[in-house]
Amino acid sequence: MTPPKTASSRTEATRARLLEAARDVIRAKGYAATTVDDICAAAGVTKGAFFHHFPSKERLGLDAIEAFNDMASRLFAAPFAALPDPRDRLLGYLDVRIALLNREIPLFTCLLGTLVQEIHATHPALRDACEAGMASHIAALTRDIAAAKALHAPDAAWSAESLGYFMQSVLQGAFIFAKAKQDAAVVAESLTHLKLYLVSLFGAPAPETKDTPRP
């Protein structure tokens, strides 16, 4: 599979495996209930290797947050970003999020939302990292929202940023119900309502069939 492996790529691979293990185990069991040994077992290394790469469990958390942010940025710099109308980019974003739901619950939920809910009062460093990551994601959304608002609802009373937080609140809250019901369907239904709200604010997009140009 990977026969020629230099020392530095090997160490990076181990570090990456620990970060992936942290991402998945913490999303499943929460931060406090996840032990360092849990993460080591999931990554297939021992505790010695863990503390060779990370000075503490909290620092692993911080680095896992950063890695998750990188993944999210890559994921949502997606095809819909090329659509000309910002409203359609927002609806495309929600369609992508709906399409991601065909997985196990720990795989489509948000590490930052899970983490910050649990540790907001006990681990300020982790909380601030989560806040910054979510704010950055929302800032990207807010740019499209502001453009869509200028185009389709210039006189609306709400701010573009507040709608960005609203959209993410729907997502984060729906994840909670998916965990409670052990079923992702509730997320898809809530995102459908969210799309309806966006349509009520910005109007409906043109139909998908490209062969029906409008005069």
Next chain:
Amino acid sequence: MTPPKTASSRTEATRARLLEAARDVIRAKGYAATTVDDICAAAGVTKGAFFHHFPSKERLGLDAIEAFNDMASRLFAAPFAALPDPRDRLLGYLDVRIALLNREIPLFTCLLGTLVQEIHATHPALRDACEAGMASHIAALTRDIAAAKALHAPDAAWSAESLGYFMQSVLQGAFIFAKAKQDAAVVAESLTHLKLYLVSLFGAPAPETKDTPRP
């Protein structure tokens, strides 16, 4: 304050103090990070008293969920329940939730949402209790939603229950951002968007001024 106290009311008071301590400490620190000693300290009793009243930490969690549900039912059997139009009852419900935000974060957030997010995969009994409590609250909302839909949007494609979950998702998700930002304002803004959505579905209510009857 309460000088004449029978034995049974005294023991009930201790039990209630433990349940309140659990409710507040768990909302602040999460379930796993909350130790039995934490709860005992917050309630002003020792571990002996704790295990006299509860056989285990998990059982305390179950009973705290039940107590929280009772409180929520009482809180939201509120004045707005008397409004004739179910749409106005829904908007009144949201106004009450907005009015509750003038408190510390651990005091207006939802114990069940906090708990289930953290322990959904590790404590099935707690998860099921949270799911049942939230489902019951949503069922109450759904009754008003169904009535409002029959009245104002009979042909809409969405189900009343899905809108109930959507409303609660907005709340739960907004709580996450309040914790991340250490600021409740984001909850109020998201609930304002939610009210806008309901108005887009059901129409706006009559203005509050009762002296302006409409022709």
Next chain:
DNA sequence: CCAAACATACCAACCAGTTGGTATGAACCG
């Protein structure tokens, strides 16, 4: 005086982090 309500002292299991050591591969030197 008795039983329920609470306190104190304690235990076994667990957990984050440490310690001392080994394997591996690259770099340098002859």
Next chain:
DNA sequence: CGGTTCATACCAACTGGTTGGTATGTTTGG
């Protein structure tokens, strides 16, 4: 090229402190 050197990556065993839970007292109300 071949052997020594050395740093990095990793491992197994251990430690000090913490945690849920228990065992055994002591107080209190009736």
